[in-house]
Amino acid sequence: MDAQQRPSHPSPPQPPSAPRRPPPSPPPxxxxxxxxxxxxxxxxxxxxxxxxxxxxxxxxxxxxALFSVLCEIKEKTVLSIRGVQDEGPSSAQxxxxxxxxxxxxxxxxxxxxxxxxxxxxxxxxxPGGCPNDNGLEHSDYRARLSHIGQIYHSxxxxxxxxxxxxxxxxxxxxREQSRIRPVSPEEIQRTVRVIHAKFNGIQMQxxxxxxxxxxxxxxxxxDARRKRQxxxxxxxxxxNEYFYSHLSNPYPSEEAKEELARKGGITVSQVSNWFxxxxxxxxxxxxxFQQESTIYTAKTAADPTEVRAQGSQAGCPSTPASGSSGxxxxxxxxxxxxxxxxxxxxxxxxxxxxxQVKQMSTTSPAGDPGSVISAASN
DNA sequence: CTAGATGATTGCTT
DNA sequence: AAGCAATCATCTAG
Numbered sequence: 001m002d003a004q005q006r007p008s009h010p011s012p013p014q015p016p017s018a019p020r021r022p023p024p025s026p027p028p029x030x031x032x033x034x035x036x037x038x039x040x041x042x043x044x045x046x047x048x049x050x051x052x053x054x055x056x057x058x059x060x061x062x063x064x065a066l067f068s069v070l071c072e073i074k075e076k077t078v079l080s081i082r083g084v085q086d087e088g089p090s091s092a093q094x095x096x097x098x099x100x101x102x103x104x105x106x107x108x109x110x111x112x113x114x115x116x117x118x119x120x121x122x123x124x125x126x127p128g129g130c131p132n133d134n135g136l137e138h139s140d141y142r143a144r145l146s147h148i149g150q151i152y153h154s155x156x157x158x159x160x161x162x163x164x165x166x167x168x169x170x171x172x173x174x175r176e177q178s179r180i181r182p183v184s185p186e187e188i189q190r191t192v193r194v195i196h197a198k199f200n201g202i203q204m205q206x207x208x209x210x211x212x213x214x215x216x217x218x219x220x221x222x223d224a225r226r227k228r229q230x231x232x233x234x235x236x237x238x239x240n241e242y243f244y245s246h247l248s249n250p251y252p253s254e255e256a257k258e259e260l261a262r263k264g265g266i267t268v269s270q271v272s273n274w275f276x277x278x279x280x281x282x283x284x285x286x287x288x289f290q291q292e293s294t295i296y297t298a299k300t301a302a303d304p305t306e307v308r309a310q311g312s313q314a315g316c317p318s319t320p321a322s323g324s325s326g327x328x329x330x331x332x333x334x335x336x337x338x339x340x341x342x343x344x345x346x347x348x349x350x351x352x353x354x355x356q357v358k359q360m361s362t363t364s365p366a367g368d369p370g371s372v373i374s375a376a377s378n
Numbered sequence: 379c380t381a382g383a384t385g386a387t388t389g390c391t392t
Numbered sequence: 393a394a395g396c397a398a399t400c401a402t403c404t405a406g
Contacts (some may be wrong), residue, residue: 228385228402251395272394273386280397281384 058179067181094200097207105213106149144217152210159206163199167192231274235264239274243282244296249355250279279355 038053101107174188231239238260243250252260257271264271280291 230384230403253382270385274384276395276397279395284397 025290033034063180076273094204094207097204097211099210099213101152101207103213105145106210106214107153145214145222148210149218155206156203159199160200163196166199167195170195231264231266237265239278240292240296241300243275243278244293245300247293247297250275250282251355283355311377 034186038056041053098107170191171188174183176190177183230236242252242256246252252271252275254268257268257275261268261271266274
């Protein structure tokens with residue numbers, strides 16, 4: 001405004017300072033054009049050169065007039081610009097991405113123990129998100145996940161740094177320019193906001209990429225899980241020993257399952273799966289398992305240190321007589337293996353009472369235990 | 379390559 | 393929630 005206080009008087013005979021003005025006596029209009037040209041030229045110059053030129057411009061006699069003209073132009077244009085506010089609906093999307101990265105353990109303060117939210121969302125039988133608690137694949141998964149996290153954080157840091165630098169640079173540039181053209185602090189603020197919005201866009205892309213990487217990793221893991229591996233000999237041994245030594249009630253308690261899992265180097269859910277499969281398959285084709293049965297029963301008879309019931313038998317509702325029934329069964333099994341039964345060992349099934357067989361209530365109205373097996377083993 | 383074995387998953391029942 | 397039954401997908405021995 002003070003520029004307007006000093007109306008541009010007709011040019012004095014000699015300009016107070018026009019140090020590098022090549023034309024000695026320029027035409028009246030060329031003065032303004034010259035100043036503008038110099039302003040434009042500043043961008044093409046080196047810092048030192050520009051500094052000198054700026055100084056020259058600041059002292060130019062036409063500067064106040066030019067400044068007031070720019071003020072007027074700005075006055076008009078700013079009105080039309082105002083009201084165009086940024087910040088779109090992308091903030092919600094950004095929040096979603098943030099949440100997801102947080103849940104995956106890629107971002108956030110500190111990585112949680114085991115990807116808890118993912119496990120919570122998984123199925124009941126196995127912790128779907130993170131399969132083998134002790135598997136190689138899982139550690140590999142975690143390693144890759146943390147690698148993604150590292151890249152994400154370093155990139156984020158880089159972008160933030162660049163954003164800061166660029167913002168301060170632009171702000172100082174604008175402040176500098178405010179000496180030759182009207183730049184309000186508000187305008188600087190707005191420009192800064194625009195810059196931040198741009199960098200936010202970049203950040204969002206980065207977050208999106210991180211999410212995609214995690215997703216790819218996750219689906220890869222799920223694929224890998226399908227590529228099952230047979231249990232180790234040790235694990236199969238431990239499980240079979242328990243199964244055949246508790247043939248009257250092959251339902252290990254939670255503690256027994258944990259013990260078996262620990263001994264076999266597998267998870268509790270794998271133990272559950274194994275027993276589920278085993279019970280079904282044994283029941284379906286007992287004859288096939290008879291040899292295996294004798295092997296393991298002989299083994300456990302010779303080695304009393306193997307995993308005992310540990311309350312599973314005692315706590316079993318279906319077989320209250322836990323004491324000698326196991327041993328009696330063992331001998332029964334040995335007998336049945338000696339005299340193979342064409343129907344798949346109905347003798348055993350009678351002795352056992354058919355475990356926890358669902359069909360029992362539906363298939364045999366007369367309550368014939370043998371029919372359970374014959375119904376199940378077709 | 380194939381058949382059988384086996385671990386995992388899914389849908390259902392209790 | 394645990395278990396059963398069927399099924400899938402992979403492994404493995406021959």
